[in-house]
Amino acid sequence: MAFLTLLAASAGASMLRLSPIDLLIIAIYFVVVLAIGFYLKKFAATGEDFFLAGRKMTAWIAGLSFISANLSSLETMGWSAMAYQYGMLGAHAYLIGAIPAILFLAIVMMPFYYISKTHSVPGYLQLRYGEGARSIAGISFSVMTIAVSGASMFAMAKILNLLLGWDMNISIWVASLTVAIYVTLGGLLSAIFNEVLQFFLIWLGSLLIPILGIIHAGGWHKMLAAIQKNVAVIHPGVQNADFTTLWRNLGSFDTNPMGIDWFGMVFGLGVAVSFGYWCTDFLQVQRVIVAKDLRSAQNGTLIGAMLKMLVPLIVTIPGLLGLAVLMNGDGSLMVLVAESDPRAGITHHTFNDVLPLLMSQYLGPGLLGLGVTAMIAGFMSGMAGNVSAFATVWTFDVYKPLIRKHASDRHYLQMGRWSSVVGILVSIATAYSLFFFSNILEYLQVLVFFFIVPLFGTVILGMLWKRATPAGGFWGFLIAIIFSISMWAFVHTFPDGYRPQPKAIISQGAVVHLEKGQEGDSEQITQISVESGSVDMVNVTIPGRQQDGAFIVTDASLDLAGADVTGQMHVLAPKVVLGNTQEAHKFGLEGVPLKLQPGVRVHSSTISKRFAPAAFNPDHAKIIARSEKAKPMAVNMYSAWWSLVVCLLVTVVVSLFTKRKPDEALKNLVMGLTPRPPETACPWYEKPLLWASVILVVLVAINILFW
Template identity: 25%
Template sequence: METGISSIDLVVIGIYFVTVLLIGLLVARKTKTGEDLFLGGRSFGWGLIGLSLFASNISTSTIIGLSGAAYSTGIVQSVYEWMTGIPLIIAALIFIPLYLKSRITTIPEFLELRYDRRSRQFFSVVTIFTSIVVDTAGGLYAGAIVLKAFFPDLVIWQTTLVLALVAGFYTAVGGLKAVVYTDAIQAIVLIIGCSVLSFMMFGQFDYSWSKVVETAPQDFLSIVKPADDDTLPWPGMIMAVPILGFWYWTTNQYIVQRILGAKNIQNARWGVILASFLKIIPLFIMVIPGTMAIGLFPGLENADQVFPTAVMKVLPVGLVGLVLAGLISAIMSSVDSTLNSASTLLVVDFIKTKNSEITDKQTVKYGRIATLILMAIAAFWAPMIANFGGIWSYLQQMFSIIVPPIAVIFLVGVFFKRGNKHGAFWTLILGTLAGVVLFVLGQYGYWPLHFTYNVGIMSLVSALIFIGISLASAAPDPKQIELYTYRKELISMDNAGLPWHKNYLNWIGLLVIAIGVLVYVFW
């Protein structure tokens, strides 16, 4: 069944826009303090946290990219999604109690408590830059490109501006609470919309998995690729995916911020476990439909057209609007999260550290102004991405440069109590510079290794720098770092005496089994 965008579809999309704006206005009436704006008054339950984590992570580039990659190279890149459980398990066991007991507002703030202000500010600057120039602007641009596939008359700069204005408005007035509430709705819309599409595509194969397998090229349904594979070689999967996942899910402000806004440690833990289970779903509603498309729409020249083609040719009137609302949800949930986190970092890590006497009213004002300014920068930069061609894809690989030293000073620093402020700061500086050198060498053909190998190599180099410089300089005061390093009671903190269904360790066990089953099935 081939359809176009009907008036019913447009009404569904319009209802979505009105809903998120109303939520922002309603929440704004209760946003009185900086903690309200940046952490939602530390009031979030596990359901909101889990849904918001899922929605914030799924962008238009994720939806389009996963289905397109499955169409052109197979399902291997889906491991970034369903192996999310590994870093989130580490977060639940160790970092959630460390963060929440520290009462921090930003993740860089934790670095100051563990090390010193130099590391905090360096990390904060890097995070603000990547959040606005890469994540927010990239999300706006990718979203505009995708929407243009459905609405050819759209102008890119106008589309990015409208998306930025809507997301920037409810984020500025409602803060994190508006972000999390809208994310929860967006997650549900996204899951329902993509599930319907996946179900109807499966129906084209008479709901027979064997028929799907027959149409897919050999090894497209396997996650284990050769060591020289261009997409995700198996050694790179082992070395890089857990490290990139740890950075993204445990140290990335725009993700962790809703965890910092949890009611308590229990709700934060249950929330990340819910998110881990939800992250398994894209394999079935975004990735496998990409392999189904091989048999349904053979010969597509551009893999990015897989998802739009499936929506327009498979779904009837009305459901097209639902899926497009889910697609717009993916754009908005990523943009609102990055805007809110970047403004939080700017206000808390820089403005408030310079003037700790500012009032709650002033903090809210600065936060809203910062959100709007950062929104304008992202909206201005987004259309420029088209002028950079392949360079923009290189910027995505820059994460393989910034991630290793950050992951090391958090993960190694929590267990290696001899690690000190000098080791942390110089690991950030030297580790980043070494990563830049490898990146440049790679672009000129002198370092031909896949970027996932670079993540593993630079993580080892960063760990050696951190340990070496720390051992060569004075040890930190054990009492000063006691609350910010690993201790056995972290794992059982606020978990004793709970019934089996509330014991997060039981759910972690079930999650490990689920991931193990997926590895076995798609090996």
């Protein structure tokens, strides 16, 4: 209970307030996961047990683990935020952006993974193409998993700090040590047990929010009507857009909030991103290749597909509810903004806060503890998944082939345990580095795109085309990774310099006077007058002054008015005093004239960057995503598509001019040279093809229903 006292002591002003029963529920979770780790240690006695959970998982456990590894808290919070930002289009990530790929994995790819008895996806590349492709995949996967694990740790600490006021150091160390203990002791088996546990916690902790939210909104149709009415205020930049349909709004780039068309959605998300992620990300694939037999591996994957289609209930609907039911204390509509918005965290909550805000709105003592436990469990199992995948890939695809080829099983088991500990420590170091370089998160989020999509291109050609050569696989993979990184750099490059939006930040304690006027039904601020204090200005054109420097307003007041100055200027006041009432106040406004009275100190600066990872150059984005209206998600989807095309083209061209492997060396690795094991008798309801067909029909029905 010691850490509970610490956590409670460090809690200050926060979005969610936990009661003792909530803390007890969280404590029980930690006790149970540690108990599972200690209990499972005796069942992880060999390398096969530790790295592959003994290859004895049933279809249900493999399927739940498969889907849980993907259902981290970053995922649930992130995709709720996407639904708030992009409307129902966010649900595509769970439909066309997942299901066809998962079915393909189950029916087409699983036999190759399973029959080749590989330990990992890089391991398959070694068998199919040789050491070159495996080394690129092994090393980049190791770096990626640790980086993502560290980022996940940092994100968890930051979110718990924002939501609950918990100290970030305590969050990082308590979560890391717990994960380190249970993964080091029980290996993949322990990670899988905790993922299945997390699956139940996430559903039981989250499902109540959409149920209560829809009751609160007055039913589904009233919720949709409220969304279409509110988005004009919440997302004024995309007023034409339809937020409540899946396909109807994808005919052109400006009728949907993502700035994408159907081609980008189908081929970018539905083919490149989705197949890359679901078919070749080892974190996912490892969960099902450890099933007890091929049919269980296939059925486990199909169970994962069915459950995946249900996830929009707890992710997309809360995001949509955020557009319909979130109100400020005074009854006005609550507007959430992007993380990059200068008002974020000062006067406005961000898109990422939509799920916690709904939790605070609907969940009382006990239920809130369950919701927070689900969130912590999601983060921790995400970390555990990355660490166990890292331990496997490091031991079998880096350490064994490159450092120590011939050693006993016991030696590799020890290496797996130690690499889990080292993985956690490096993750902690990564998390701490993010304290100082938080914009690295921008890079980490796209790391997956750089690597996973080219990996899929390489693996799928290897599986389906026996003419693909080791040189073709190596160069196709490498050039596509370089191309992918180059595209990312290209859209963030500004040859003429990137100037962030003009903003004026009024200092703490400054005295301001707000002039108000009536506009329609509501009262609006029409002018801000700063009476005393100081103002920091960035990229604001000040009439008659140099852009950089400090000065004090003398004699007459300084008016910053006119559309060219104020049209896009953000005025931020995190903590000021109102001149007429002497009350503390805070606000963030855009496009409101600002008047500075004599005596006010001004510091003005200009910022212009040639490379800005947080901003998109619309001229460059248009070349990749076919529209200057493309939002970041649309650019990512098109980038993924082009990198897949490059991977396939380079692999094919190089293969046609280089020496292929003989058929004997490709046995059990390529379609046509891999005899399927004879079908053992099973009841009709265990046949993978039947369930794959049912899932496909349900997928089509959902898309028609919400067309």
